[in-house]
Amino acid sequence: MKLLQYIWRNVSRNKLRSSLTILSVGFSLALMTVLYGYLAMQEAWGKAAVKRQRIVVMNKQGFSGRMPIAYVERVRSTEGVVAAVPYAWFGGNLQEEQMPFAQFGTDPDEVFNVWNEMKIDPEQLATWQRERQGCVVDRKLAEKRKWNIGDRIPLQGTFYPFSLDLKLVGVFDAPQYTDSLWFDWRYSDEEMRKVAEDQAGNAGTIFARCASTPIMPEVCETIDTRFANSDNPTRSQTEAAFAQMFTDMLGNIQEYIRNIALAVIFSLSLVAGNAMAMSMRERTTEVAVLKAIGFSKSRILSMVLGESTMIALLGGLLGIGAGAACLQTLHGISAQFFPLSIYQLTGPWLLGLVCVAVGIGLVSGLVPAVRAAQLSVVDGLRRVI
């Protein structure tokens, strides 16, 4: 305890230097928190998907391939599948905004059996099932856009050669912000039939919920085998693997972020080490006095290391706090890129960052500490600075 007090006195002695080091560690760790938080968010997003027992069936060629609507019924009748719906990305523009949120054409009768964690008022659901031009949206999206039940939402098609005139009939609650609007797949198909008969009847992708998690790979395989020799072979995967696909699309960016983070840690160790070395150089005589009155080498060593660690830890905690606040703000601005709030993200990665801060402290203190411990008393007392 005494030692801790001594260390604290030393930290607060040169307030300017300590606070500059704390700030420089803090800023860099805030950056690392944001970067790693983003990566952790992607990972948590994928993990959350595993629990839902959902699989995604798409054309083997990718999103541009066709998924005949008849496949939905056949997927539904596969053993182990509880519910299945078409899920067609509409990607329309709202007035001048290009694809401001996600829009999907799906089956109102079944969709809440596939996404069984989402809740909607039964009356609103019944209205949606009745009204062909009705649509439902995520409650948070409705709040963000200040939409009320009964509002018209006109969507101009981008790759669909027609527009949709939708009416908001309900809002649903999702455990995580989905940023989505759902409309009746049949409505868009009718419109498609009017413009391009041969392109109608395309379900886009099929989302299905399985009875249990372990059977998911088997169900995927059964479905793919069944359609392998048809005109439209399929590729089925778990929702987690599907989410991973989007992360994969970003390519080497993740690796790049990790490399930047490494460089930051290294440069921080230099900066903090430099500050610590400067402090110790000024205190050479002092250390010699301590040794002269009987402080052991290990005691001196732990004193210096303790000081550098305390500084780095203070900066680290400050930075992690600031970075977390940044992430929370980003989540508020764009839930599409930052799908989770910081409260859903508390995990080992935060602890890892604290360890990084401690590590920087230890590494930066190492050289000055060993030097101080090795200092010969006579030399130290004689030195003039």
Add this chain to the structure above:
Amino acid sequence: MIPLKYNFRNLRVRWVTTLMTILGTGLVVWASVLTFGLVDGLDHALATTGDPLDLIVLRKGANDETSSSIGAQAAREITNLGGIARSPDGQPLCSSEFVTILTKPRRNEGGTTNVIVRGLDPVGRLLRPDFKIIEGRDLKPGVNEAITSRSMANRFENLGLNESIEINKIGFKIVGIFSAAGSAAESEVWTDLRDLTTSQRVPNAISIINFRVDDPAALPTLVDRITDDEQFKLKVIGEPQYFEEQKSASIALKFIGFVIAGFLTVGAMFAAANTMFSAVASRSREIGTLRAIGFRRRSVLASFLLESLVICLLGGLLGCLATLPFNGLSTGTANWATFSEITFSFRFGPSVLLRGMCLALAMGLLGGLFPAIRAVRVSIIDALRQR
């Protein structure tokens, strides 16, 4: 003016501290310049593509090529419009193209992503900047052959020369590697228009028409002619504008870049300030002496600022130099506008390096300012009295 020699000698005496600070700022500049180079490379891939005389015809309402489709009738009429430039051998420079995206795996287990496959008329090659075959030969129509760029061949499974890419159960043999001045075309696989639409079982489908006008003055009339046609339901945009709109793809990356550079620069500023404060503190007697022998306050201020600048600029120089091994390194990311992979190379042009040096300058100036002010504010008597 205090001689520069004074600063350099001081830096040399405290060489460990100097070196550490140089390395620290150098790393920060390195990380920032690397990010700037990444963003610049992506911008370059989108920007070099646009020729102001080249126009792209899309379906009204389509945001990009992959979501567009044009009727065969409309396509024929556009090809026959007057005002389209001709190639040296008299062909109209007008290319009907079909664009689709296929989900394909990257090499070395890099995950899957979407690849743009474009079927086009032979004349379409003349509409790309500096299109040339650099290995193998160009494709022959009708026999399911394809060509692609060097970066795509290196990046994706089955896209190497003499390998074969599967499109709807039909194999397309890669017979050549092309280059197109680092433009967006280098992120695509090219094949013959008919071969692609046949294999995709959408005969006669056309996504876009790409053409060049022969006279800039005739451009507006031609644009109006196509846009105003009620039957066509098409829109025309200039190539530069089309790619300008796709730049939203790089906004996310730009944002990341500026966040990284911003945070790191502030962090490094504090580090530089730390070094300079300690330099001032340990030299207060010297400062007192300098003032006593008649140097003015502003000379002392300039001298310390200069010293901090020298440290940071050396660091900046080191950081910029360290990015050179990455120059031209090819990488790729998602272009959310087309929902597919765009490949590009790191580019460290003068503007990127200049930005890096500006960061170093900012670190040196702001980091050195407060220590330098402290240096000139000490009273001579106090400074000289210190041990």
